Amino acid sequence: MxxxxxxxxxxxxxxxxxxxxxxxxxxxxxxxxxxxxxxxVLDMFPYPSGAGLHVGHPEGxxxxxxxxxxxxxxxxxxxxxxxxxxxxxxxxQYAIQTGxxxxxxxxxNIERFREQLQALGFSYDWSRELATTDPDYxxxxxxxxxxxxxxxLAYLDEVPVNxxxxxxxVLANEExxxxxxxRGGFPVERRYLKQWVLRITEYADRLLEDLDGLDWPTSxxxxxxxxxxxxxxxxxxxxxxxxxxxxTVFTTRPDTLFGATYMVLAPEHSLVAQITTDAQRPAVQDxxxxxxxxxxxxxxxxxxxxxxxxxxxxxxPANGAPVPIWVADYVLATYGTGAIMAVPGxxxxxxxxxxxxxxxxxxxxxxxxxSAEAFVGDGPHVNSSSEYVSLDGLRNAEAKAAMLAWLxxxxxxxxxxxxxxxxxxxxxxxxxxEPFPVVFPEDGSGPIVLPESELPVRLPETGDYRPSxxxxxxLAAVTEWVETVAPDxxxxxxxxxxxxxxxxxxxxxLRYLDPKNADKLVDPAExxxxxxxxxxxxxAEHAVLHLLYARxxxxxxxxxxxxxxxxxxxxxxxxxxxxxxxxYTAFRDEAGAxxxxxxxxxxxxxxxxxxxxxxxxxxxxxxxxRVAETEVEKKGDGFVLKSDATIRVExxxxxxxxxxxxVVNPDDVVKEYGADSLRLYEMFMGPLEQVKPWSTRGVDGxxxxxxxxxxxxxxxxxxGATKLSDDAPTKEQLQALxxxxxxxxxxxxxxxxxxxxxAMMEFVNAATKWGALxxxxxxxxxxxxxxxxxxxxxxxxxxxxxxxTLAYAPWPETDARYLTSDTVEIAxxxxxxxxGTITVAADASKxxxxxxxxxxxNVAKYLDGAAVKKEVFVPRRLVGFVV
RNA sequence: GCCGAAGUGGCGGAACGGUAGACGCAUCGGACUUAAAAUCCGCUGGGGCACCCGCCCCGUACGGGUUCGAAUCCCGUCUUCGGCACCA
Numbered sequence: 001m002x003x004x005x006x007x008x009x010x011x012x013x014x015x016x017x018x019x020x021x022x023x024x025x026x027x028x029x030x031x032x033x034x035x036x037x038x039x040x041v042l043d044m045f046p047y048p049s050g051a052g053l054h055v056g057h058p059e060g061x062x063x064x065x066x067x068x069x070x071x072x073x074x075x076x077x078x079x080x081x082x083x084x085x086x087x088x089x090x091x092x093q094y095a096i097q098t099g100x101x102x103x104x105x106x107x108x109n110i111e112r113f114r115e116q117l118q119a120l121g122f123s124y125d126w127s128r129e130l131a132t133t134d135p136d137y138x139x140x141x142x143x144x145x146x147x148x149x150x151x152x153l154a155y156l157d158e159v160p161v162n163x164x165x166x167x168x169x170v171l172a173n174e175e176x177x178x179x180x181x182x183r184g185g186f187p188v189e190r191r192y193l194k195q196w197v198l199r200i201t202e203y204a205d206r207l208l209e210d211l212d213g214l215d216w217p218t219s220x221x222x223x224x225x226x227x228x229x230x231x232x233x234x235x236x237x238x239x240x241x242x243x244x245x246x247x248t249v250f251t252t253r254p255d256t257l258f259g260a261t262y263m264v265l266a267p268e269h270s271l272v273a274q275i276t277t278d279a280q281r282p283a284v285q286d287x288x289x290x291x292x293x294x295x296x297x298x299x300x301x302x303x304x305x306x307x308x309x310x311x312x313x314x315x316x317p318a319n320g321a322p323v324p325i326w327v328a329d330y331v332l333a334t335y336g337t338g339a340i341m342a343v344p345g346x347x348x349x350x351x352x353x354x355x356x357x358x359x360x361x362x363x364x365x366x367x368x369x370x371s372a373e374a375f376v377g378d379g380p381h382v383n384s385s386s387e388y389v390s391l392d393g394l395r396n397a398e399a400k401a402a403m404l405a406w407l408x409x410x411x412x413x414x415x416x417x418x419x420x421x422x423x424x425x426x427x428x429x430x431x432x433x434e435p436f437p438v439v440f441p442e443d444g445s446g447p448i449v450l451p452e453s454e455l456p457v458r459l460p461e462t463g464d465y466r467p468s469x470x471x472x473x474x475l476a477a478v479t480e481w482v483e484t485v486a487p488d489x490x491x492x493x494x495x496x497x498x499x500x501x502x503x504x505x506x507x508x509x510l511r512y513l514d515p516k517n518a519d520k521l522v523d524p525a526e527x528x529x530x531x532x533x534x535x536x537x538x539x540a541e542h543a544v545l546h547l548l549y550a551r552x553x554x555x556x557x558x559x560x561x562x563x564x565x566x567x568x569x570x571x572x573x574x575x576x577x578x579x580x581x582x583x584y585t586a587f588r589d590e591a592g593a594x595x596x597x598x599x600x601x602x603x604x605x606x607x608x609x610x611x612x613x614x615x616x617x618x619x620x621x622x623x624x625x626r627v628a629e630t631e632v633e634k635k636g637d638g639f640v641l642k643s644d645a646t647i648r649v650e651x652x653x654x655x656x657x658x659x660x661x662x663v664v665n666p667d668d669v670v671k672e673y674g675a676d677s678l679r680l681y682e683m684f685m686g687p688l689e690q691v692k693p694w695s696t697r698g699v700d701g702x703x704x705x706x707x708x709x710x711x712x713x714x715x716x717x718x719x720g721a722t723k724l725s726d727d728a729p730t731k732e733q734l735q736a737l738x739x740x741x742x743x744x745x746x747x748x749x750x751x752x753x754x755x756x757x758x759a760m761m762e763f764v765n766a767a768t769k770w771g772a773l774x775x776x777x778x779x780x781x782x783x784x785x786x787x788x789x790x791x792x793x794x795x796x797x798x799x800x801x802x803x804x805t806l807a808y809a810p811w812p813e814t815d816a817r818y819l820t821s822d823t824v825e826i827a828x829x830x831x832x833x834x835x836g837t838i839t840v841a842a843d844a845s846k847x848x849x850x851x852x853x854x855x856x857x858n859v860a861k862y863l864d865g866a867a868v869k870k871e872v873f874v875p876r877r878l879v880g881f882v883v
Numbered sequence: 884g885c886c887g888a889a890g891u892g893g894c895g896g897a898a899c900g901g902u903a904g905a906c907g908c909a910u911c912g913g914a915c916u917u918a919a920a921a922u923c924c925g926c927u928g929g930g931g932c933a934c935c936c937g938c939c940c941c942g943u944a945c946g947g948g949u950u951c952g953a954a955u956c957c958c959g960u961c962u963u964c965g966g967c968a969c970c971a
Contacts, residue, residue, distance in 0.1 A: 332969075
């Protein structure tokens, strides 16, 4: 299907770029001309999986490559690096199965990924390539850990962790979805283990505030804000009647303190055992045991409230009233203080609980109907006074302020800001991760963090990679590695946990600036010149974790003077997912009869392939069968079978997956259509941020466009012979060119690559009609095409007689003279409806245009006999009459 | 349930509040060819009148509103996608 010799061309130019190091960017200390402006355009680096590149990868990479190539032509120094996020579970699992050291697998996968990326013609500076698994790299990951520890931001804690038997490891909260491991879907249970934890909460406020200056998608900013989850309120102390104990609660509604009719402790709360009365002890004990056995999933899935009375009472500090203390699992041990004051009148969860257990509901804010539901809105306070304090008549905001003032004055409470964000569990029981630079002396004294001079702490060359099945990782079994001596000479054991996958990706964007530096993480001169990253492109799945963790580390590095910017990534764009080709699915029952889509119900599963489907009317199983596009037709909102229009079918594109068999392999596309076609198609599909389905026919379309462009230059019969004309371009031709320059330039700047490509297609369509393309237009056009289809552009540039790469040729300038034409077409509306178009001189006066508009035959018909009340004149576009 | 994004031809998608459907795909027709492929040219939202240029009505998920004029702005509803989910 090759309509032009893309194989030869692409191989030749890839070799040229590599041989000539066309895209190598020198370091600042090594001769970079820093009088030029800097542009740092970064891709989220991939995990080099054994499956190789996916068509989703080149989407973002092509977008950044277009920007990189464009900015070079505009005179910027461009930093456009690539590397590998190479620690991770798959290599370790492969190691378990085959005994191959993960380093070997990783190296192999990286080589394949690099080859595949190079086959797509990306203009990376490969001299800056890095891998997180390289000891020269992770030495600095470890170094950052030392700095974190120095500043008290890394600590060992006995924390409830998500122990996953199936993976033989502990998972981070965010790696657990619905009580199962995100990877593999194994059950997860709680266990208490001593683990390294990073104090990210100390940076919560800064992480929140500094979001304001960033050019990021609003959804991502919102997700980060929610994840940090700052809420302002108060801590209130309740004395426990008959015990020398105080229960402190956190509340965002201190104004409702008078409405607190009971309290709830989380089952894990440390005071539960102490305050429970003997009579209630068996019931409480049972309840606590039961919740401990439950996974998070089971705890959250039943929406009905459960709980047990402890028999104890607390004293409401605002009025001295006794408040019964309950234990219930709807209160989380990990948020706030693990205890709440329950105000059923004005909190929906407390209301549900009070209803279930027949607890009193007191109105303290007027305006709702408490017999029906909790009232959470604003209103005047009632029933809220005592000998100590009164809020009656105040609305929420004033009542809050008044109560806070009283709490602080009386010592019963204090203002408090709380966060959903928790400290970051920073240890994994895995082999294939960064070792901690930490040893534990055999005598049982605390951990010793190694000095900088001992870095890097390397992973052992051999080992048994199997999870030990205990919370200790596989490294524990590598005796010759584990047994060591502490810096002071005492025998010691190494920390056998490793760092999580996020560690290496938290700071890689800095190492690209100075990848070979043996003395420093990054030289200040490099950091100063390049940072921050001007454009960062990657998947929305990293909206919270990677981006939040990286921002945290960046701020720590800022505090210790390694970097000079508060934020690492100035502008962020998420590319949308590429789905498989649209598929039509019909449903049939066990007897083989078709069932309409409307009559099919399905279970809600995370993974589509796990869904069960049945006929809604009788509950019998049905199965989906694929039907060809030719078998269906559009009817109403959806598609139906041509053979039976009452049977609606499902028409949708699915996520690419091996099990569905709809994965498109970029290698195949490159082989058949070439890299330029793949690049162009991925950009032409639609807006970068949008989810969009793959279409092989669409690839064909852009390939045809490239072939048409090729034929403008090269005679298909003789190859080599140029078809360009020496004629001076006409004014019309120059106008076409300059409009294209303008449009392509604007669209690249705004990352609207699909419409930039449309503009070039229009130019080629016009040029095809001209018969021959004048040389004076051919050069600028090739330069416009270059960021998108660099191989073809280089080849054509070369064939036009240029001897060097066009990678640094100046970007074509628009000439304003050719952006306007002498005449313009103007729409004529009467009462807002289009009634005709007229062609007038571009600089025609308002009166002339109006006169011409009135003279238009069809317009005149509508104006005839009607009084014109208003005339609208939009220069160069439209006139309107209101009658 | 909450937060965010989005609903436009057969399909992917274009449209500073100003001629809706650019560009591409698919379909159909024509040219070239012994034929096919490739290529080139043309048509293509729906309906109606005219069938010679043309003209009219409807149409951007649905219902309202603002405006001379709304895919675009405002209010409400529905649907889809992504995220969060007892966070006090």
